[in-house]
Amino acid sequence: MRPLAYLFAILFAVTGFVSGPVAAQDTEDPSHATIENQGEESDVFVAPVDIEGETLFYVRGSTVLPASERADAVEERIYSLTELSESAPLRFEVRKMELGTGVYANGKMITVVTEADAEFEQFDVAVLAQLQSEAIEAAVRSYWEGRSEEARVESALGAVAWTVGFLIVTLLFFRRRHRLIATFERMTERRFTQVEEATKSVVQGKAVARLVGFGVNIVLWVLYLFAVYYYLSVVLLSFAETRPLAQILLDYVSEPLVSVILGFMGYIPSLFMLTIIALITRYAIGGVRIILDNVEAGIFEWKNFEPHWVNPTYNIARVVIIAIAIVFAYPYIPGSDSRAFQGLTILAGIIVSLGSNTVVSNMMAGLFVVYRRSTNIGDRIKVGDQVGDVVEIKLMETLVKSIKNEMISIPNAQLLNSEVVNYSRTIDGRGLMVNTTVGIGYEEPQEKIEAMLIEAATRTTYLKHSPKPFVLMTALADYAINYQINAFSTRGSSLPQIYSDLHRNIVTVFNENGVQIMTPSYIADPDEPKVPKEKWDGVLASTNE
Structure with a gap:
C-alpha cells in the first residue's frame, strides 16, 4: 500500500539512503560522493539540479555563467518536458557539440555536459552525458506517475487512513494523558512509602511523585509533537505537489536528529x-x-x-x-x-x-591552617578581637563560636596572617597563666596586699594551687602601686568565668580588710571609707544566709 511505502521512504530519507519517497536516479550517484570531497571552489562554482526536492546531478559554473543560473536553466527545461502528455513518447539522445556533449529530449536540448563537468565528476564526458540523460528521463516519468489518477486516489486514501490514525492517537493522548500521569505518580508515591517503612525515615514522596508526573507529562508532549510532525510529513509525501514541502520538514528536523544519533554512535568508543x-x-x-x-x-x-x-x-x-x-x-x-x-x-x-586570587590564597591558607597544628577543632582561640571555640576548619574559612554563642567565619588567609592566641593548647603542663592588675595606695603594707591577692586567687574556682599564685609589682604609678596577681589554670575555655570570679573575689577580700582599690583613677581619700567594714560584713552575712 502506498502509505506504507511513504512511511518507509521517510525512514530511508532520514537515514541517508535516499532523499525522498521516489528516487529519480540511482542512489550510488558519483556526484554525491564527489561533492563532499571538493574544496572551497565547489561552494562557489557548483550547483545541484533539483526536481521536486530530488537532486539529479550537479553542474559546473564559471564567473561568466554562475552554476546557480545554469542549474535553474536546466531545471526549467526539464519541467517543460513534464508538461507534455503522459502518452507522448520520450526520445532522449546524446549529441556531440562544440561546447561539449548535449543531452536532447524529443529534439530539444536539455543540458550540455562540458569537460569541466566531467573533470568535476571524474567521469568521461560521454558516460556522464548518458547518466544525466537517464536521470532526467526517470525524473520526468516519476513526475507523471505521481500525478496520475490512480496515484492520486491511492494518496487520498492513504492520507485519510493516516488522518484517522492520527485522530485516534490525539484522542487517546488528551483523554488518557492525565490518567497515565496519575498512575506514575501513584506508583512513585507507593514506592517511597515502602522506603519510609523500611528505613523508618520521612521521605517527601508526594513531592517526588509530582516531579515524576511533571517529567512524564513532558515526555508525552514530546512524543505527541513527534507524532504530529511525522503525520504531516507522511500526508505531505502522499501528494506529488506537496512532496517538496515534506522534504523541507525532513531536512529541518529529521536530518539534524539523525546527525545527532549518528554522532552519538560514532562517539561510543x-x-x-x-x-x-x-x-x-x-x-x-x-x-x-x-x-x-x-x-x-x-x-x-x-x-x-x-x-x-x-x-x-x-x-x-x-x-x-x-x-x-x-x-x-x-x-x-x-x-x-x-x-x-x-x-x-x-x-x-x-x-x-x-x-580567584583571594579564593586561591584562602585555599592555600586553609591547608597551612590544617596541617601546621596551631589550631584544632575545639580549641579556644583569639584572632584579633574575636575570641571563641573552633567549630570547623574548612578549605576556605574557619568557623569559630564566640563566647556569646555567635558563629564567626574567619577567612583562612586572615587566620594565617594574624596573631592567633590558643588558650587550649598546653605547653609545659602548668597550664595557662591568668593575671589581673589592681592599683593600691603607697600607705598600705606590701605584704598585706600580696597576701590579700593570693587569698582572692585561692578562692577562685579553676585556678590551680600548685604552682602557687604569685604577685608582681608592675609599676610605681603617680598615686598607687600596681600589683599583678598571677595564677595558673588548665581551663582555657572558661577564661571569662575565671576572670569574673577572680575580680569578684579581689573586691570581696579588699572590702573585708578595708583596703581602698585605687584603680583606675584616684584623687583623694574620703573622710569616711566608701564601704565601711560594718556594712560590708552585713552584706556578707545576708549573702551567706
Whole structure:
C-alpha cells in the first residue's frame, strides 16, 4: 500500500539512503560522493539540479555563467518536458557539440555536459552525458506517475487512513494523558512509602511523585509533537505537489536528529574510554577513603599523622585524582579538539585566574591552617578581637563560636596572617597563666596586699594551687602601686568565668580588710571609707544566709 511505502521512504530519507519517497536516479550517484570531497571552489562554482526536492546531478559554473543560473536553466527545461502528455513518447539522445556533449529530449536540448563537468565528476564526458540523460528521463516519468489518477486516489486514501490514525492517537493522548500521569505518580508515591517503612525515615514522596508526573507529562508532549510532525510529513509525501514541502520538514528536523544519533554512535568508543576513566577514578577515590578510615580508626598508624587530618587529606586526594582523570579524559570529550571548545577553555581559565586570587590564597591558607597544628577543632582561640571555640576548619574559612554563642567565619588567609592566641593548647603542663592588675595606695603594707591577692586567687574556682599564685609589682604609678596577681589554670575555655570570679573575689577580700582599690583613677581619700567594714560584713552575712 502506498502509505506504507511513504512511511518507509521517510525512514530511508532520514537515514541517508535516499532523499525522498521516489528516487529519480540511482542512489550510488558519483556526484554525491564527489561533492563532499571538493574544496572551497565547489561552494562557489557548483550547483545541484533539483526536481521536486530530488537532486539529479550537479553542474559546473564559471564567473561568466554562475552554476546557480545554469542549474535553474536546466531545471526549467526539464519541467517543460513534464508538461507534455503522459502518452507522448520520450526520445532522449546524446549529441556531440562544440561546447561539449548535449543531452536532447524529443529534439530539444536539455543540458550540455562540458569537460569541466566531467573533470568535476571524474567521469568521461560521454558516460556522464548518458547518466544525466537517464536521470532526467526517470525524473520526468516519476513526475507523471505521481500525478496520475490512480496515484492520486491511492494518496487520498492513504492520507485519510493516516488522518484517522492520527485522530485516534490525539484522542487517546488528551483523554488518557492525565490518567497515565496519575498512575506514575501513584506508583512513585507507593514506592517511597515502602522506603519510609523500611528505613523508618520521612521521605517527601508526594513531592517526588509530582516531579515524576511533571517529567512524564513532558515526555508525552514530546512524543505527541513527534507524532504530529511525522503525520504531516507522511500526508505531505502522499501528494506529488506537496512532496517538496515534506522534504523541507525532513531536512529541518529529521536530518539534524539523525546527525545527532549518528554522532552519538560514532562517539561510543570514546564513551567507553570515559566510562573506564570514571570507574578507575571512582575506585581510586574509594581506596583512599578506605585507607584514611582505617587510619582514623587506628588500624593503620602513620607517624605524626593526627586524626583531624583525615577529612582534609581525603578532600585534597580526591581533588588531585579528579584533576588527573580530567587530564586523561580531555581528549575523549566531544568537541575537545575544536577551536570553539579550546577558546571556551582559555576564556574560563582567564576568568578563573583574574577572579580567584583571594579564593586561591584562602585555599592555600586553609591547608597551612590544617596541617601546621596551631589550631584544632575545639580549641579556644583569639584572632584579633574575636575570641571563641573552633567549630570547623574548612578549605576556605574557619568557623569559630564566640563566647556569646555567635558563629564567626574567619577567612583562612586572615587566620594565617594574624596573631592567633590558643588558650587550649598546653605547653609545659602548668597550664595557662591568668593575671589581673589592681592599683593600691603607697600607705598600705606590701605584704598585706600580696597576701590579700593570693587569698582572692585561692578562692577562685579553676585556678590551680600548685604552682602557687604569685604577685608582681608592675609599676610605681603617680598615686598607687600596681600589683599583678598571677595564677595558673588548665581551663582555657572558661577564661571569662575565671576572670569574673577572680575580680569578684579581689573586691570581696579588699572590702573585708578595708583596703581602698585605687584603680583606675584616684584623687583623694574620703573622710569616711566608701564601704565601711560594718556594712560590708552585713552584706556578707545576708549573702551567706
